[in-house]
Amino acid sequence: MKRVFRRARVTAGLGALALTAGLAATAPAASAGTGYQPSAADFANCPKLPSGASSLLWNCLAIVITGGEMKLGGLTQQITKPITIPVAVGLQDWKIQLRTPDGGFRSDPLDVPPEALPLPLPGVTAQVEQAGDIAPGKLLIPDVLPIKIKVNSLLFGNDCYIGSDAEPIALKPGLGDLGLATVNGQFVIKTTISDKTFAVPAAKNCSLLTGVLNNLTKLPSPSGANSATLNTVIRVKNYAFGEDTKSFAKDQGIH
Secondary structure: OHHHHHHHHHHHHHHHHHHHHOOOOOOOOOOOOOOOOOOHHHHOOOOOOOOOOOHHHEEEEEEEEEEEEEEEOOEEEEOOOOEEEEEEEEEEOOEEEEEOOOOOOEOOOEEOOHHHOOOOOOOOEEEEEEOOOOOOOHHHOOOOEEEEEEEEEOOOEOOOEEOOOOOOEEEOOOEEEEEEEEEOOEEEEEEEEEEOOOOEOOEEOOHHHHHHHHHHHOOOEOOOOOEEEEEEEEEEEEOOOEEOHHHHHHHOOOO
């Protein structure tokens, strides 16, 4: 049983670590960061386990984007607040499974400075949201992480999105520069992740200004014209034993 447990932790870890690669990286992120500090809040939205799951065979990975930027067509968005993506990975019915929170993940609103827009519009914010299910790929590594961007502004109405569940911004996996570190005395797995292969669809449902917004931001934007470069930390909590980042990293050969 001990061998099965260890194997489940290691395999689950590989799948969930690779999920972070779907966010994007190998070059240094452009922003100074968000002032992120590890806390219990990182695990506040860990997904519920499936019925009958053994908690000791499941880990919650808090994947926290702590800085960087995304370039979507003519729009460049700095990561000014931490974005946490909680993912549960574990063994169920002798198969490794991946779960995300009900309704998907959603960031807090990120301020969009007027100077980052083609026109200096005040009071614009953006939210990163999950767009549909995240499916495991090869060896349980997701081939794609689908997201959409909600643009909040009085001018654009309440349902203005770049990307959708039907037509997401599909970030491709690619992970590098993994290392174990401490932040404020807490163990974290640090990495920088990036992607330049994804396409960005046109904005939709942005009131009568939808066409204007797309023209100004050069959307839709083809693969190769967009980029994401993001600083990321990962913390791990076993559903039975609690915080387990250091042991998890050791299992993965991360130092």
